[in-house]
Amino acid sequence: MKDDRPPLEPADDEELRAAAALARALDGGSDEPDLPQSALETAALLRMSAGVVDLDSERSKAIKNELLSGLPARSERRRRSLLPEWTRAVPRWLFLALPLGGTAALCLLLLVQNDERASISARSFVEKTRSKDDGASSSALRPTAPSAASEAPGAASASSAVLGSEEARRLAGAGSVPRAESESEAFAVGAPEASSADSHAMAAPKASRLHSITAEDPARGVGSLGGGGRSRREAMGAGADRAPSAALHAAGNAAPVDRAAPVDRAAPVDRAAPVDRAAPGHVAPDHVAPLANQPSARAALTGLDKEVRAERAQLLARSNDSELSRAHTELDGAQSRAELERSRADLTRLLATTGEGLAADDARQMRQDLYCRLAETALRLGEPRTALEWTRRGIELDGPPSPFLAQLMALEGDALAALGEPSSAANSYMRALRVHEALLDESLDGR
Amino acid sequence: MAGEARAFGEIYDAYAERLYRRVLYPLLGNAAAAEDALAETFRVAFQRLDSYRPGEVSIYYYLATIARNKALDMHRARKVTGRALANFEALLEPLALSPDSPEQLLDRESSRQRLGLAVQDTLGQINARYREAIALRFLEDQPREVCASRLGVKLGTFDVLLLRALRAFRKRWEELHLERPSLSADLEVR
Numbered sequence: 200m201k202d203d204r205p206p207l208e209p210a211d212d213e214e215l216r217a218a219a220a221l222a223r224a225l226d227g228g229s230d231e232p233d234l235p236q237s238a239l240e241t242a243a244l245l246r247m248s249a250g251v252v253d254l255d256s257e258r259s260k261a262i263k264n265e266l267l268s269g270l271p272a273r274s275e276r277r278r279r280s281l282l283p284e285w286t287r288a289v290p291r292w293l294f295l296a297l298p299l300g301g302t303a304a305l306c307l308l309l310l311v312q313n314d315e316r317a318s319i320s321a322r323s324f325v326e327k328t329r330s331k332d333d334g335a336s337s338s339a340l341r342p343t344a345p346s347a348a349s350e351a352p353g354a355a356s357a358s359s360a361v362l363g364s365e366e367a368r369r370l371a372g373a374g375s376v377p378r379a380e381s382e383s384e385a386f387a388v389g390a391p392e393a394s395s396a397d398s399h400a401m402a403a404p405k406a407s408r409l410h411s412i413t414a415e416d417p418a419r420g421v422g423s424l425g426g427g428g429r430s431r432r433e434a435m436g437a438g439a440d441r442a443p444s445a446a447l448h449a450a451g452n453a454a455p456v457d458r459a460a461p462v463d464r465a466a467p468v469d470r471a472a473p474v475d476r477a478a479p480g481h482v483a484p485d486h487v488a489p490l491a492n493q494p495s496a497r498a499a500l501t502g503l504d505k506e507v508r509a510e511r512a513q514l515l516a517r518s519n520d521s522e523l524s525r526a527h528t529e530l531d532g533a534q535s536r537a538e539l540e541r542s543r544a545d546l547t548r549l550l551a552t553t554g555e556g557l558a559a560d561d562a563r564q565m566r567q568d569l570y571c572r573l574a575e576t577a578l579r580l581g582e583p584r585t586a587l588e589w590t591r592r593g594i595e596l597d598g599p600p601s602p603f604l605a606q607l608m609a610l611e612g613d614a615l616a617a618l619g620e621p622s623s624a625a626n627s628y629m630r631a632l633r634v635h636e637a638l639l640d641e642s643l644d645g646r
Numbered sequence: 647m648a649g650e651a652r653a654f655g656e657i658y659d660a661y662a663e664r665l666y667r668r669v670l671y672p673l674l675g676n677a678a679a680a681e682d683a684l685a686e687t688f689r690v691a692f693q694r695l696d697s698y699r700p701g702e703v704s705i706y707y708y709l710a711t712i713a714r715n716k717a718l719d720m721h722r723a724r725k726v727t728g729r730a731l732a733n734f735e736a737l738l739e740p741l742a743l744s745p746d747s748p749e750q751l752l753d754r755e756s757s758r759q760r761l762g763l764a765v766q767d768t769l770g771q772i773n774a775r776y777r778e779a780i781a782l783r784f785l786e787d788q789p790r791e792v793c794a795s796r797l798g799v800k801l802g803t804f805d806v807l808l809l810r811a812l813r814a815f816r817k818r819w820e821e822l823h824l825e826r827p828s829l830s831a832d833l834e835v836r
Binding site: 210214215217218219221222224225226227228229230231234235236237238239240241242243244245246247248249250251252253254258259262263265266267269529537540541542544545548 | 666688725783819
């Protein structure tokens, strides 16, 4: 029997493994196959007898405070139980959304009716600016988008509704406003029409999209989408390809992105370099900041989720890592806090081994994807600071534009927004949009 | 709301330490896991307080039942969480530190002194070198490096020595206090 051996008799391999596993576990390590369970139990008994594992008052207080901060949840639950039975089947957000939506619609209606004069002025302003368009641009617009002409009145009324009568009058009076400037204003306010017509949450009027894709660079029109690029574009989801451009325009159209300039796709996105505010395509944070408070800023990246999933599926198929696949599947299905925490533990453990034996590019992307999932989980668990840390670790892995890199930046934005830093969040969203757009360029070029 | 928080705070202060020491730590053998389970126990208890019937069971029984279930959940999820857990409730049984029902815990004043005496008694009956290793590592709570240095051995040797010491202690403990060895010990010997 092993126990009867003299204390320093040489150990066999099995005993060495068990001793090492026990030492790690006693120092807070994880469960291992070689861990001698009975020895661990005995150690726990001995520690308890010595009182070294007692719950100290500081820790107890910290747990109590954490619990107390979560008390409102129960109060809410109790209030809800006072409501009639049928209301339990209705999602809670509807109780807030319906009255708010109704109020907003009513306000919009009143504004449109009361400012009829301003609306007409704004319409005439749009007509004027349109008449200044050159023939080539108009002809490029018409065949591709038959609805563009009929859209103008709606866009104008929406503009007037959002701008208000004073602003609309000012714009209508300024007949000599240069086209680029006036259009940027129109882009900034024309969101409602585009959103409802497209079922796309991003603030992007059809006309602006057409300008970004067809008018500015006719060679990149919808019809010119190459076969190789189509799959990625489809993976991005309908409209997702156009959203980044639209978002950039909506955020600050005074400096439109130079889409004709060649894009160096091999070069990694430089996030540490100082921002050149004079460079074309740069959007000043002041213009961007309000976007962080709008769901549309994040919604512009919704197509990204789909692409990330598609890319993940390909990576997992290449790696043939069943454990990682299972971990992803479990997280996809996780609902409760316990399930999320289990998934997090699983993914954290897998971080150590993910990518082993794979090509460097695949390995990096798989790790970046894991960081995405960890950040996503932390956000779902209400831990934005942790989420921020995960995203930054993922972003530090660098590499050329990829859906995972864009997703990490978008999640970084989510975390910052949750931490009450809207300007920083907006910057992160914009970086994500730029990476996403680089991917779009790649797909449009059929690369 | 303020009243709720105060009442909750009072319940927590009255039972948290006891739940941790008598229910959760013996079931989990891992301080961090026991703390997590404690927090989860109170969270669940508070959310389900509407279902608590004061006339049927005591508040401690109610909390201890939830705590026990939380601990069992953690054991079930062990493969996923990767946490090293150890249920040593069975080792405490003969000392009446873990009675049959959580209700009894409230009335029965358990004694660390009693446990300490039993441990000392068992330590006195194992090899002196094993005793020293256990005392340094667990009773004095010294780091491995210090223990190895004090015993004049390398770190790896100390790990093996400690493993053997724990096995010897367990064997003697079961001989002294238990009628039959635990299932996990059986499995390990095999």
